[in-house]
Amino acid sequence: MTRQIPTDLQDYPFDLLVIGAGINGAGIARDAAMRGLKVLLLDKGDISAGTTQWATRLIHGGLRYLEYYEVHLVRESLAEREKLLQIAPHLVKPLRFVVPIYERSKRGPGLIRLGMIGYDTLSFDKSVPNHKMLSREEALERYPGLNPDGLLGAATYYDGQVEYAERIAVENAISAHEHGAIVLTYAEVERLLFEEGGDGSLPHVSGVEFEDRLGGGTYTARARVTVNVAGPWVDRVLSGAGSFGIDDAPEGESSDREQMIGGTKGSHIIVDPFPGAPRDALYVEARKDGRPYFIVPWNGRYLIGTTDFRYKDDLDYVSADDDEISYLIDETNAVIPQANLTPESVLFTYSGVRPLPFKPEGSESSITRSHVVYDHATGKSAAGGRLTVEGAGPRTEGLLSIVGGKLTTYRNLARQTVDVAYRKLGREAPPSRTDKVPLPGGAVQDFAAFAADFKVTSGLTDELAERLLKLYGARAPEVLELAGDEASLRLPLSPAPTVETGVIGAEILYAFRREMAQTLADALLRRTMVGLGPRVGLDVDEAAAGVAARYLGWSEERAEREVQDYRKYVERYRPRDFREKEPAGV
Numbered sequence: 001m002t003r004q005i006p007t008d009l010q011d012y013p014f015d016l017l018v019i020g021a022g023i024n025g026a027g028i029a030r031d032a033a034m035r036g037l038k039v040l041l042l043d044k045g046d047i048s049a050g051t052t053q054w055a056t057r058l059i060h061g062g063l064r065y066l067e068y069y070e071v072h073l074v075r076e077s078l079a080e081r082e083k084l085l086q087i088a089p090h091l092v093k094p095l096r097f098v099v100p101i102y103e104r105s106k107r108g109p110g111l112i113r114l115g116m117i118g119y120d121t122l123s124f125d126k127s128v129p130n131h132k133m134l135s136r137e138e139a140l141e142r143y144p145g146l147n148p149d150g151l152l153g154a155a156t157y158y159d160g161q162v163e164y165a166e167r168i169a170v171e172n173a174i175s176a177h178e179h180g181a182i183v184l185t186y187a188e189v190e191r192l193l194f195e196e197g198g199d200g201s202l203p204h205v206s207g208v209e210f211e212d213r214l215g216g217g218t219y220t221a222r223a224r225v226t227v228n229v230a231g232p233w234v235d236r237v238l239s240g241a242g243s244f245g246i247d248d249a250p251e252g253e254s255s256d257r258e259q260m261i262g263g264t265k266g267s268h269i270i271v272d273p274f275p276g277a278p279r280d281a282l283y284v285e286a287r288k289d290g291r292p293y294f295i296v297p298w299n300g301r302y303l304i305g306t307t308d309f310r311y312k313d314d315l316d317y318v319s320a321d322d323d324e325i326s327y328l329i330d331e332t333n334a335v336i337p338q339a340n341l342t343p344e345s346v347l348f349t350y351s352g353v354r355p356l357p358f359k360p361e362g363s364e365s366s367i368t369r370s371h372v373v374y375d376h377a378t379g380k381s382a383a384g385g386r387l388t389v390e391g392a393g394p395r396t397e398g399l400l401s402i403v404g405g406k407l408t409t410y411r412n413l414a415r416q417t418v419d420v421a422y423r424k425l426g427r428e429a430p431p432s433r434t435d436k437v438p439l440p441g442g443a444v445q446d447f448a449a450f451a452a453d454f455k456v457t458s459g460l461t462d463e464l465a466e467r468l469l470k471l472y473g474a475r476a477p478e479v480l481e482l483a484g485d486e487a488s489l490r491l492p493l494s495p496a497p498t499v500e501t502g503v504i505g506a507e508i509l510y511a512f513r514r515e516m517a518q519t520l521a522d523a524l525l526r527r528t529m530v531g532l533g534p535r536v537g538l539d540v541d542e543a544a545a546g547v548a549a550r551y552l553g554w555s556e557e558r559a560e561r562e563v564q565d566y567r568k569y570v571e572r573y574r575p576r577d578f579r580e581k582e583p584a585g586v
């Protein structure tokens with residue numbers, strides 16, 4: 001699927017222009033295209049290369065939000081969890097969590113039990129089991145690695161996990177495209193275009209000017225409604241309103257008065273399975289500051305996170321600090337003493353910035369995680385949760401901005417946004433179908449039967465067949481079709497293939513030909529997911545570029561450049577391969 005920008009794009013009569021192809025933008029584009037709108041989806045980088053790829057990857061109700069009485073958000077998230085389990089069974093799976101309760105815990109057994117009952121009540125229509133309270137003995141029997149010192153007992157409950165959040169966004173974008181949307185990655189919006197309102201009415205956003213970051217050149221696209229769903233960059237996109245004299249902030253920034261987003265940074269560490277590691281996900285209260293954090297079995301390893309700090313630095317390069325890494329290591333060793341993690345145990349890290357509503361004071365944990373579909377014409381929320389951004393941003397018609405929004409609630413956020421877009425277009429909205437129509441990889445009646453059949457007929461080892469099913473679901477056979485008679489394309493590129501690392505040559509072709517990958521980093525980190533293996537793909541990057549050179553016509557020079565660019569990009573993960581070369585510190 002070679003990306004081409006139509007030369008007459010400025011003449012296309014788009015109904016909806018979506019800025020940002022994270023989970024929310026991709027979800028909006030899919031819902032809108034499925035309901036018959038003419039949609040353009042733009043991203044300055046790859047699909048899901050913003051906050052979406054930096055999440056803890058839980059599809060969860062958010063037990064801790066109950067502490068802030070965000071009952072509506074918890075109910076919304078739990079209902080969405082159930083829907084995602086149905087529409088993306090290959091990507092979203094139930095996961096059991098355990099909450100150990102200690103004498104020193106801020107949240108004692110009574111409070112935890114109350115929270116669990118609330119969680120079960122709010123997910124009355126769920127397909128996963130209810131919670132269970134465990135005595136100290138039961139907890140230690142089931143989770144022998146837990147620190148017994150002061151342990152009072154534990155609670156277990158179920159939530160969801162999407163190991164490859166990136167792929168949910170990718171599948172939404174693919175589905176949007178299949179329903180007629182134009183999807184352009186590496187298309188950076190530089191300016192919002194305005195038309196005078198006349199007769200004292202508000203100016204109207206009529207489209208955008210964007211730069212093609214691959215081929216160069218500036219393009220114009222017009223639409224009746226524009227949605228700014230640029231995650232932590234929402235304010236930066238709005239600074240393009242400065243050209244209309246609406247915002248008095250310097251170029252590239254917006255003033256505090258106008259600020260909508262107040263991003264907070266969260267970091268994770270990834271380690272190999274360790275002594276005492278729990279077979280379920282641990283949800284633990286940190287000893288240092290009482291914040292809850294997760295130790296999650298993920299991608300054959302353990303994902304531990306996260307931190308939560310207000311963040312004002314470079315949004316395009318976010319990396320874990322030594323302090324954050326030490327915090328996560330210390331807390332894990334405290335709850336599982338045999339773990340004995342050290343900085344050397346860390347395979348890699350990753351960090352992102354949550355696009356939360358601007359709230360300059362108070363604890364980061366207390367900032368709401370619910371979203372707002374903000375209408376710049378009224379200066380108010382047109383849909384979504386609590387109104388925390390009233391009066392922010394420029395006043396104009398034809399423009400919506402999304403503030404907040406979790407992975408978990410993306411589908412509902414998209415539905416609400418498209419409903420609002422239809423209202424703005426003055427047309428009656430057909431009902432959204434995204435709660436029933438599976439994502440492309442989930443589009444099979446009986447997934448278990450399909451998977452069993454694929455394992456028998458694919459001719460792959462069980463491990464590789466399982467890998468393709470886990471990533472591509474119902475589309476796994478399409479990946480193999482691209483191998484044709486070329487046996488080498490069915491072989492893993494990695495010297496030590498596992499479900500997580502055994503990428504085969506055909507997947508590289510699939511990423512570029514069918515899944516809109518444009519660069520090696522897109523293919524490794526956000527399509528084949530092999531970039532999230534223990535060596536962040538440094539063991540397969542050259543082989544993958546070799547496949548592209550042989551079958552996609554890359555020149556030798558391009559293949560080399562792509563590998564160099566990839567290695568530069570993954571520096572932010574602080575992979576062990578690179579840290580060994582660092583002079584000091586972690």
Ligand SMILES: Cc1cc2nc3c(=O)[nH]c(=O)nc-3n(C[C@H](O)[C@H](O)[C@H](O)COP(=O)(O)OP(=O)(O)OC[C@H]3O[C@@H](n4cnc5c(N)ncnc54)[C@H](O)[C@@H]3O)c2cc1C
Nearest residue numbers: 020022023024044050051052056058189231266406407408
């Ligand atoms: C540490 C951490 C842990 C989290 N864990 C969870 C979790 O476990 N579960 C959960 O439900 N949620 C979680 N979240 C929240 C969730 O990841 C985000 O809220 C969600 O991914 C936001 O998606 P988005 O599409 O709104 O933004 P993004 O994914 O940031 O997408 C915005 C897109 O806009 C693009 N863009 C920016 N500027 C421009 C421009 N000028 N032109 C064109 N495109 C532009 C960017 O390139 C980007 O791709 C977590 C977040 C963080 C940071």
